[in-house]
Amino acid sequence: MSVKITQGKFNGIQACADERGVIAAAAMDQRGSLQKAIGKARGGEATTDDLTQFKVAVTQVLTKHATAILMDPEYGLPALKAKAPTAGVLLAYEKTGYDANVRGRLPDLLPEWSVRRLVEVGADAIKILLYYNPADDASINSIKHAFIERIGAECAAVDAPFFLEPIYYDDDIADDFELAKRKPEMVTRYMQEFSQPRYGVDVLKVEVPVNVKYVEGTRAYAGKTAYTRQEAMSLFREAASAALKPFIYLSAGVTDEVFRETLEMAAEAGTSFSGVLCGRATWQDGIPVYAKQGYNALVDWLEDRGVKNITLLNEVLARGAKPWWTVYGGKDQIEVVGA
Numbered sequence: 001m002s003v004k005i006t007q008g009k010f011n012g013i014q015a016c017a018d019e020r021g022v023i024a025a026a027a028m029d030q031r032g033s034l035q036k037a038i039g040k041a042r043g044g045e046a047t048t049d050d051l052t053q054f055k056v057a058v059t060q061v062l063t064k065h066a067t068a069i070l071m072d073p074e075y076g077l078p079a080l081k082a083k084a085p086t087a088g089v090l091l092a093y094e095k096t097g098y099d100a101n102v103r104g105r106l107p108d109l110l111p112e113w114s115v116r117r118l119v120e121v122g123a124d125a126i127k128i129l130l131y132y133n134p135a136d137d138a139s140i141n142s143i144k145h146a147f148i149e150r151i152g153a154e155c156a157a158v159d160a161p162f163f164l165e166p167i168y169y170d171d172d173i174a175d176d177f178e179l180a181k182r183k184p185e186m187v188t189r190y191m192q193e194f195s196q197p198r199y200g201v202d203v204l205k206v207e208v209p210v211n212v213k214y215v216e217g218t219r220a221y222a223g224k225t226a227y228t229r230q231e232a233m234s235l236f237r238e239a240a241s242a243a244l245k246p247f248i249y250l251s252a253g254v255t256d257e258v259f260r261e262t263l264e265m266a267a268e269a270g271t272s273f274s275g276v277l278c279g280r281a282t283w284q285d286g287i288p289v290y291a292k293q294g295y296n297a298l299v300d301w302l303e304d305r306g307v308k309n310i311t312l313l314n315e316v317l318a319r320g321a322k323p324w325w326t327v328y329g330g331k332d333q334i335e336v337v338g339a
Helices: 007-015 032-042 048-062 115-120 138-158 176-193 229-242 256-268 280-293 295-320 324-328
Strands: 003-006 023-028 068-071 088-092 125-132 162-168 203-206 247-250 275-278 334-337
Touching: 003 007, 007 088, 007 125, 007 334, 023 048, 023 247, 023 280, 023 295, 032 048, 032 280, 048 068, 048 280, 048 295, 115 125, 115 138, 125 138, 138 162, 162 176, 176 203, 176 229, 229 256, 247 256, 256 275, 256 280, 256 295, 275 295, 280 295
Parallel strands: 003 334, 023 068, 023 275, 068 088, 088 125, 125 162, 162 203, 203 247, 247 275
Antiparallel strands: none
16 A cells, blocks of 8 residues: 655655665764863863864765765754755754753753744754653653654644654663663654654654663673673564654764664664664764864864765665665655645
8 A cells, every 4th residue: 555745755855865765864963962072072161163163074074975964953054055965954953952850851942943944944854852761651751742743743834854863761770781671662662652643753763772782792792681682683673663654773872883783783683774864973083183183183084084984884774774665665655745
């Protein structure tokens, strides 16, 4: 049975993908965390100008090797002028961080922006990050569900694709190993939840369902086992089967080597992931270079190590990622409407 997708949403998703329908996007929408990291590496403070300069350098170099760039509209719009013409643009709509004094890590939007305004400054697609625990209090999740429904409706009104990035958290569990054991179920549950039509999500940007450092036998293995390799493969397949929308994996701040190994496992497990939105894994080692040596040194580092990182990642995607329309049974199963 064919699925109907509007012209604007189809074009927007495809603008962020390659001709095969695989999304190999670079993420550069970090704000407060990046500013702090630059300041720490410098042994002092970083300015908002530092943020923008860093974003310009990453965009200028890495979009030649990426299908799209994810950017924030607060500090990143000047960087879009430096992107490769072939790269699509995803713009973040949420405020960075959350109020730690209020339980539930409730989301909020950038008050001076709307989906319409983001599209007007060049967004091919809209991205929202949502901290989400499927087992949280119903009152907290009801607020989050309504929040996502509103954004889905806003994206539908402007005919722009909606990329949702749910991040599992549990403020009652401090132990990383315990979180790792719960993560597969929670990632599976949120992929199932936000695949529902009521949310209007077009692409899920998700965590891998395992913490690879607790997978026995991996190169990243830290000596403590939450799952065997075979169990991890099964958990990858289980989470993937819950998705009724195309999904891509995020790098979640791990190193580029660990992220590549994780994607190789996802491919070996036969999951239908449609690419990545990869940020820090590609460029985080350039932070001290910029902090201590400046913009030109960062560009040089990116053109060497950054390009190597993204090229190796692209090779893994070429072997393992599936077109975004795979979840619908193929491109010929999509009926583009409203043309």
